[in-house]
Amino acid sequence: MLAIIAYALGVMYTPGPVNLLGLNVGINGQGKQALGFCLGVGLAMLIYLLVLGWAGAAWISQGSRVVLSALGCAYILYLAFKVARANITLETHAPAPRMLSFRDGLMMQLLNPKAMVATLPITTLQFPAAGIQGVSLFLWSLGLAALAAGAPGSYVVMGSLLGQRVKHAGLIKGFNWIMAGLLVAVSLSIGYEHVWLAATAQS
Numbered sequence: 001m002l003a004i005i006a007y008a009l010g011v012m013y014t015p016g017p018v019n020l021l022g023l024n025v026g027i028n029g030q031g032k033q034a035l036g037f038c039l040g041v042g043l044a045m046l047i048y049l050l051v052l053g054w055a056g057a058a059w060i061s062q063g064s065r066v067v068l069s070a071l072g073c074a075y076i077l078y079l080a081f082k083v084a085r086a087n088i089t090l091e092t093h094a095p096a097p098r099m100l101s102f103r104d105g106l107m108m109q110l111l112n113p114k115a116m117v118a119t120l121p122i123t124t125l126q127f128p129a130a131g132i133q134g135v136s137l138f139l140w141s142l143g144l145a146a147l148a149a150g151a152p153g154s155y156v157v158m159g160s161l162l163g164q165r166v167k168h169a170g171l172i173k174g175f176n177w178i179m180a181g182l183l184v185a186v187s188l189s190i191g192y193e194h195v196w197l198a199a200t201a202q203s
Helices: 002-013 017-027 035-055 062-084 102-110 113-129 135-163 169-202
Strands: none
Touching: 002 113, 002 135, 017 035, 017 062, 017 102, 017 135, 017 169, 035 102, 035 113, 035 135, 062 102, 062 113, 062 169, 113 135, 113 169
8 A cells, every 4th residue: 555655656746737836836925825726736636536446447538538638738828828927026015916726726637637647547556456445445535635735735835945045026037937938848748648649549
């Protein structure tokens, strides 16, 4: 069962679009406002773990995966645009507008094909091999979802620590543009791997 936790930590805590957004929110001084975003990510993973754990991978067809991946790419591009246009406010008496919300975390993770791919080995291989089913499947899914919520949360903390050292709005704005560019690159990569290649393989 330790193998399940080790695998989950490995796939959830490595840099990805959700964790990069957490880092960016922390740098922008919105760590306290990021709880909803992290909870949205955790809820999305709980949904995936329960649906795939109880219904199995066959419930999601290849065609629906391509559609979900395409929607995910579009949503990542939307968040990249949102990050690039974020207003920078360094004054303590003038809080910056919220960059990311619970809905953003939920939708991005639900539409993230990498989240689906990450949960498949857990639900179709590791859970059955360990005899995890019924109530124990729900409890395990709840625990793994909490780990998933903690992944962007840990990046928020790192970003907050880094952001405290940056007191120039221009530097933070530049970092936002870099993060937005990375998100665009992630979207294009996912689009090529999970949409273009998958769609052409079907035809």
